[in-house]
Amino acid sequence: MSNSEKTSNVVVTGVGPVSALGFGCRALDQGMRGARSGIGEITLIDPEPYGSRQAGEIPEFDVQDYLDSQKTYLDRSSEVAFAALKLAMQDAALKPADIGQNGAGIMLGSLFGNQSTVELFYNDLLEKGPRLVKPILFPNAYPNTTISLLAIEYGLDGVHLNFAGGFNSSMAAVAAAYDHIQQGKAQMIFAGGYEVLSESGFYGLAELGRLSPNDGGQENCSPFDQAANGFVMGEGAALFVLESENHAKARGAPIKAEINAVSHRSCPMERKDGATVREDTEGNPVLDAMRTVMCDAETAAEEIDCIFAHADGDAGTDKIEVAGCRDICETGQAAIPVTTTKPMTGECLGAGGGVQLAAAVTAMENGYIPPVLNLGTPGAGAENLDIVRDGAWEQALNQVMVNSVDPGGSAVSVIIGT
Amino acid sequence: MRIAITGRGIVSPIGSGIGAFQEALWAGASGIRPIARFDTAAFRFKQAGEITDFRLRPELEARESADTATKFLLNACSEALQEAEVENAGEEILKDTGVVLGTNFGGSSSGEKILNAIEGEGVASKRDVREFIFQTAADHVANAWSLSGPREVLSLSCSSGTAAICRAAEVLERADASAVLVGGYDAVSPFAWSGLSALRTMTRGAIQPFDKNRSGTIFSEGAGCMILEPLDKARERGATIYAEVLGSATNNNAFHMTAPSKGGSGSVKVMQAALDDADVAPSEVDHINTHGTGTRPNDSTETEAIKTVFGDHAYEMPITSIKSMTGHMMGAAGTVETLAAVASLRFGRIPPTINYSEPDPACDLDVVINEPREFSGDTVLSNSAGIGGCNAAVLIRKGSG
Numbered sequence: 001m002s003n004s005e006k007t008s009n010v011v012v013t014g015v016g017p018v019s020a021l022g023f024g025c026r027a028l029d030q031g032m033r034g035a036r037s038g039i040g041e042i043t044l045i046d047p048e049p050y051g052s053r054q055a056g057e058i059p060e061f062d063v064q065d066y067l068d069s070q071k072t073y074l075d076r077s078s079e080v081a082f083a084a085l086k087l088a089m090q091d092a093a094l095k096p097a098d099i100g101q102n103g104a105g106i107m108l109g110s111l112f113g114n115q116s117t118v119e120l121f122y123n124d125l126l127e128k129g130p131r132l133v134k135p136i137l138f139p140n141a142y143p144n145t146t147i148s149l150l151a152i153e154y155g156l157d158g159v160h161l162n163f164a165g166g167f168n169s170s171m172a173a174v175a176a177a178y179d180h181i182q183q184g185k186a187q188m189i190f191a192g193g194y195e196v197l198s199e200s201g202f203y204g205l206a207e208l209g210r211l212s213p214n215d216g217g218q219e220n221c222s223p224f225d226q227a228a229n230g231f232v233m234g235e236g237a238a239l240f241v242l243e244s245e246n247h248a249k250a251r252g253a254p255i256k257a258e259i260n261a262v263s264h265r266s267c268p269m270e271r272k273d274g275a276t277v278r279e280d281t282e283g284n285p286v287l288d289a290m291r292t293v294m295c296d297a298e299t300a301a302e303e304i305d306c307i308f309a310h311a312d313g314d315a316g317t318d319k320i321e322v323a324g325c326r327d328i329c330e331t332g333q334a335a336i337p338v339t340t341t342k343p344m345t346g347e348c349l350g351a352g353g354g355v356q357l358a359a360a361v362t363a364m365e366n367g368y369i370p371p372v373l374n375l376g377t378p379g380a381g382a383e384n385l386d387i388v389r390d391g392a393w394e395q396a397l398n399q400v401m402v403n404s405v406d407p408g409g410s411a412v413s414v415i416i417g418t
Numbered sequence: 419m420r421i422a423i424t425g426r427g428i429v430s431p432i433g434s435g436i437g438a439f440q441e442a443l444w445a446g447a448s449g450i451r452p453i454a455r456f457d458t459a460a461f462r463f464k465q466a467g468e469i470t471d472f473r474l475r476p477e478l479e480a481r482e483s484a485d486t487a488t489k490f491l492l493n494a495c496s497e498a499l500q501e502a503e504v505e506n507a508g509e510e511i512l513k514d515t516g517v518v519l520g521t522n523f524g525g526s527s528s529g530e531k532i533l534n535a536i537e538g539e540g541v542a543s544k545r546d547v548r549e550f551i552f553q554t555a556a557d558h559v560a561n562a563w564s565l566s567g568p569r570e571v572l573s574l575s576c577s578s579g580t581a582a583i584c585r586a587a588e589v590l591e592r593a594d595a596s597a598v599l600v601g602g603y604d605a606v607s608p609f610a611w612s613g614l615s616a617l618r619t620m621t622r623g624a625i626q627p628f629d630k631n632r633s634g635t636i637f638s639e640g641a642g643c644m645i646l647e648p649l650d651k652a653r654e655r656g657a658t659i660y661a662e663v664l665g666s667a668t669n670n671n672a673f674h675m676t677a678p679s680k681g682g683s684g685s686v687k688v689m690q691a692a693l694d695d696a697d698v699a700p701s702e703v704d705h706i707n708t709h710g711t712g713t714r715p716n717d718s719t720e721t722e723a724i725k726t727v728f729g730d731h732a733y734e735m736p737i738t739s740i741k742s743m744t745g746h747m748m749g750a751a752g753t754v755e756t757l758a759a760v761a762s763l764r765f766g767r768i769p770p771t772i773n774y775s776e777p778d779p780a781c782d783l784d785v786v787i788n789e790p791r792e793f794s795g796d797t798v799l800s801n802s803a804g805i806g807g808c809n810a811a812v813l814i815r816k817g818s819g
Contacts, residue, residue, distance in 0.1 A: 101672065111551065113573075121613065122533040129460050130612040138613035139675050139805055142522070143552070143573035148806025151670035157687065160670040160808055161585060164524065164573035166553030172570050179588045185695070200532045204547040264516075264568035264594060270561045273480040283566060292594075408557035410569045 007184040014092025014241030016084040017358035020056030032370035050206040056234030056346025081194040084237035092241035100155025109169025109193035111350035112201035171353030171404035171412035175262040187247040194237035195351035223311035226379025231312040234346020238354035261296035266410035287324035289413040301332020310405040311340040312347040339388040343373035353404030422652040425502025425645035427494035431467035443769035467638020467745025485525035485549035487605035494643035516567025516595035520578030521749035524552035527607040567595035575804030579752025584666040602753035603641035627710035627739035630778035635711040638745030642753030659817035665696025671807030682723030688809035704795020710739025718780035752802040
């Protein structure tokens with residue numbers, strides 16, 4: 001597959017990261033350079049029933065610091081998205097007056113979305129019955145509540161797409177925004193995703209056996225390690241100001257990175273009759289996405305300075321991604337350094353790709369690769385990869401690949417450059 | 419890029435299968451009936467466009483455990499793929515086919531089990547969790563036909579289905595897929611029904627779009643699917659071109675979560691953006707398949723917006739709302755209504771807005787009332803909107819096949 005003719009280069013002019021490492025690019029930079037993990041004991045819900053006690057919760061914050069007007073109701077997922085958007089705006093040297101009612105769009109992704117409001121609504125329903133539920137809750141329980149509240153707040157009257165899929169959601173949003181600007185349909189789009197801890201979301205992840213420790217061992221987020229036994233959930237949000245290069249230059253905006261290419265691929269993970277074929281599947285969506293994105297960016301493996309892998313400690317997705325990275329390195333005869341920020345932030349689900357993309361832009365700006373924490377003995381094929389460990393590697397980065405993988409069998413790869 | 423619709427599939431309250439659906443459109447059938455799936459004693463609204471005769475198609479037998487809404491989707495996808503004869507066209511097309519879906523509530527029928535479980539009522543199984551997660555619907559579709567293109571699930575309230583068409587067009591434009599299976603789907607569940615009832619947009623009477631006495635909408639369920647392919651590739655393989663997608667757009671009113679913007683400014687902009695995307699002049703549009711929900715604010719605001727975009731030409735174009743028949747199919751509405759527009763182009767006939775009795779001066783366009791009308795145009799616009807101020811519009815033209 002090849003790109004249709006490019007009409008516009010797409011650049012990143014603002015990054016608004018929120019994660020267990022804190023708020024904004026500086027906090028993310030300090031956390032990564034300092035090889036710090038934001039993962040700790042869960043405080044937001046009672047984890048007792050679930051056998052997993054840790055998460056990368058977003059540090060305590062006052063949403064008023066990020067609001068331009070008073071709100072009667074905002075749930076935690078909207079709060080973190082509002083904060084991320086505000087941070088991205090500031091980073092892009094934009095004021096609310098610059099973006100209102102002039103065609104700027106927004107595209108967001110989240111896996112569980114506004115599930116905490118869904119819970120409140122449902123609780124109200126069980127207690128009072130359908131005739132007496134609080135009317136304010138349901139409009140706030142839609143998967144598109146957060147994106148629409150942001151559009152209303154800042155007058156974002158342009159393209160409006162909300163991805164409510166899986167782990168790829170925020171990267172799918174970034175990919176869609178890239179398409180839209182690249183095809184000349186918009187000049188500026190806020191794109192990214194958000195994810196927060198909710199009781200029902202945590203219940204679901206535990207029930208699916210995705211949370212560490214899913215083998216009865218020690219709870220830890222340790223991708224690439226032979227003792228990896230699931231992921232630790234993280235909260236997070238990342239919003240990017242994406243613009244056509246011409247638009248950014250015309251307003252004298254700081255250009256932090258260029259998006260060179262994006263690719264979204266999938267492979268059937270089960271047979272047509274519904275039986276699982278993961279173990280013997282021939283297709284590898286991560287490899288497919290990485291190959292396609294390199295082809296579209298017209299770049300060779302030796303020109304990729306680092307891969308920010310999806311790697312979160314989940315056996316299924318890590319296995320195919322490691323195999324994909326090995327293939328890219330061996331085929332291209334290049335030892336590409338591989339890292340992941342998941343042990344620092346936790347697996348931020350629908351926001352995971354966005355948070356890692358924010359990490360990649362930040363690392364590129366500051367000339368280093370953050371290390372993979374919690375790595376003892378590499379396993380499951382990772383022993384053959386050049387994993388970044390033992391502190392940050394000081395290194396100029398000109399071109400970086402970022403992966404986001406969904407356990408259902410789809411993957412998004414993005415290549416960014418200086 | 420010119421984009422062809424080469425396959426269609428429908429599960430709707432007025433008929434499932436494209437043939438039955440079209441017959442019902444021309445007959446002015448109503449799909450509104452008392453809800454049978456759950457006890458409505460405690461609810462203020464007791465009728466919906468419920469699918470009552472549903473059976474998963476035999477080739478999908480292995481997916482019986484899928485969520486209710488996902489099963490509607492799977493049937494519609496199966497029909498669309500069959501009609502597009504993609505499987506006969508060689509492995510290559512299927513391999514690179516993407517899946518772009520739109521839904522309000524996705525697997526919420528399964529999600530209720532989790533909500534109950536955290537309240538101490540029973541447990542939710544792996545199946546319940548898996549089927550609740552919206553991405554699972556796309557995984558089901560991709561796995562059932564071994565598709566390897568992008569899988570995306572959009573949720574933009576009641577504009578979701580049309581938004582999915584917009585996004586699919588971009589995926590094709592980027593050449594990341596040889597074809598895209600677009601699906602809008604939703605199901606009525608106690609959870610959704612409680613919320614929808616609380617929105618105070620429903621009526622206990624009939625849905626009467628554009629009528630002076632209209633008193634609200636009635637939500638319903640189902641799925642609408644279509645296969646989109648680059649027109650040149652579709653012609654190359656000798657596919658039937660049911661219609662061409664000329665252009666599309668999404669946006670937000672950027673005004674209020676539930677109230678329409680003044681003069682329907684968001685709707686105006688989204689129609690203009692779809693026309694711009696298609697490079698089509700307003701005067702070239704021959705008919706609008708409206709959002710037409712039957713609520714007081716929607717229908718007058720949509721009328722005003724159409725007048726702003728089309729000027730005097732607005733009065734020369736027949737408009738209709740099939741929601742009067744199907745009910746408001748939520749995430750499926752946009753795809754199903756676009757398929758109704760495709761039927762209008764193919765049969766030269768516009769489906770009626772039923773239940774119409776009294777003109778409203780605030781809705782003074784040429785509504786096709788109560789009986790279908792013969793039609794010779796070749797370009798149709800379909801509008802959608804949803805809670806949060808979401809809008810989407812798609813412009814289609816008569817196909818060559």
